[in-house]
Amino acid sequence: MFGYQVLNGTNIQIIIHAIHRNPKIFCDVEEFRPERFFPANRFFNQLKIYSEEFRKWSLFNLWLGPLPVVVLYHPDSVEVILNSSKHIEKSYLYDFLHPWLGTGLLTSTGDKWRSRRKMITPTFHFAILNDFLEVMNEQGSILVKKLEKHVDKEPFDVFLDITLCALDIICETAMGKNVGAQKNKNSDYVSAIYRMSDLIQQRQKSPWLWPDLLYMLFKEGREHKRNLKILHNFTDRVIAEKAAELENTKQKKHDNDGNCEESVSKKRKAFLDMLLSTTDDEGNKLSYRDIREEVDTFMFEGHDTTAAAMNWVLYLLGHNPEVQKKVHKELDEVFDNTERPVTTDDLKQLRYLECVVKEALRLFPSVPMFGRTLREDCCISGYQIPKGTTVLVLTYALHRDPEIFPDPEEFRPERFFSENSKGRHPYAYVPFSAGPRNCIGQRFAQMEEKTLLALILRRFWVESCQKPEELRMAGELILRPNNGIWIKLKRRPNAGSE
Ligand code: HEM
Secondary structure, eight states: OOOEEEETTEEEEOOOOSGGGOTTTSSSTTSOOGGGGOHHHHHHHHHHHHHHHTGGGSEEEEEETTEEEEEEOSHHHHHHHHTOSSOOOBOGGGGGGHHHHTTOTTTOOHHHHHHHHHHHGGGGOHHHHHHHHHHHHHHHHHHHHHHHTTBTSOOEEOHHHHHHHHHHHHHHHHHSOOOOTTTOTTOHHHHHHHHHHHHHHHHHTOGGGOSHHHHHHSHHHHHHHHHHHHHHHHHHHHHHHHHHHHHHHHHHHHHTTTTTHHHHHHSOOOHHHHHHHOBOTTOOBOOHHHHHHHHHHHHHHTTHHHHHHHHHHHHHHHHOHHHHHHHHHHHHHHHTTOOOOOOHHHHHHOHHHHHHHHHHHHHSOSSOOEEEEOSSOEEETTEEEOTTOEEEEOHHHHTTOTTTSSSTTSOOGGGGSHHHHTTOOTTSOOTTOOGGGSOTTHHHHHHHHHHHHHHHHHHEEEEEOOOGGGSOEEESSSEEETTOOEEEEEEOTTOOOO
């Protein structure tokens, strides 16, 4: 708990009053609910409380163990950091990702990051993403079949079903490997990915687990080591197989004097294929270790984020039948009650669904906060913040600024109609971050979300079965409902079934 902070001569007097009974922060304030203070929620809840209470200050400072953290949730302050090409170094908390992801695109800094970003950006080109739509349709239709068995039945938790589908999509698009997570959630690799993200989040908020030597004395540290081995072995094996395949293809092409070119070019490409052939400005290729960093980064950043986002959309639609009806109307116009695969043209036409996806990411940004370490002194909203400070952009609170989004807790996709977004501060809404270190997977994510949601909502009517306070929301690396997302499904009239 902090009460008084000095930032380079500027005194910020903070008086904490009545916070504990603030109904905006604690639902049903008079009820005795110990789960409000489960460790998973504690840090995030504090951030929510303080940003709400100190909204007019535009920033505040708190301590995470020995680490001073300045928290930003006002568009002008956020702009100073995100718009800068100097403040691109990730905070200390990202160091716990290094054993798994090394210093790939998400975690690297300086020249290494610049060169990688330049090399990898073309792999997210529209034309390449369009090939991935096929994977999204295939995996999405498996998901829809799995959901069929819940029609007109008891409420069920849809969170894992959607996550496994997103995991299958990223495995196939990143590595060209079908791990069949939707059919076998207990595979070693799938379980290791899952456990690893949890272990990292737990370590980030437990300062006593920070030193490597100490960590290894805890069972979590040993579990981390075991999972790391599974994850790296898997990626290493896939990279080696792909590299051999590529070599083989080159050889065949050479032997056949180019005759097999056509069949090769028709094969579906994965990010990994592109990483194996990309070069930097000097013509150097990435080493296997470099490639592993990037593939692991896509695996980590590319499925939990989209899975959480899609789950939140279903939760919100299930509570807002009027909005859901509008989504259905649009889907019926575009698909005319057919069950064909979703095309890029369809995606362009699904404008209302796009606003729904955006509004859900406003209320429940999959990445609710992200941090930087300042490498030089910096002036934010009139305060001098010294070099070395960790700065946390709290999108969760930024997106709830009532001056910019009136009635911020209300789910209103119309906020994102072009006429309503005109003139909005460009840093008021940044679910994918912004500036030079924004999310490279944004278009991939939007494509996946819209495709899967179209496949699901074309066929089903969704009802949400949880009150907001029953979600037990945990804001860590990813904003997740700890209790899952419980929904009921009904088949829509005229919807086909396979
Ligand atoms: C709804 C889905 C997603 C959301 C909300 C999201 C959000 C973000 C945010 C906020 C950042 C900045 C993090 C920071 O500065 O620490 C980021 C970075 C990144 N994201 Fe995403 N992301 C999503 C999906 C994806 C997908 C699908 C991929 C890959 C296929 C991806 C790959 C990355 C990478 C590689 C970075 C680091 C970029 C860099 O620093 O140059 N993301 N994402």
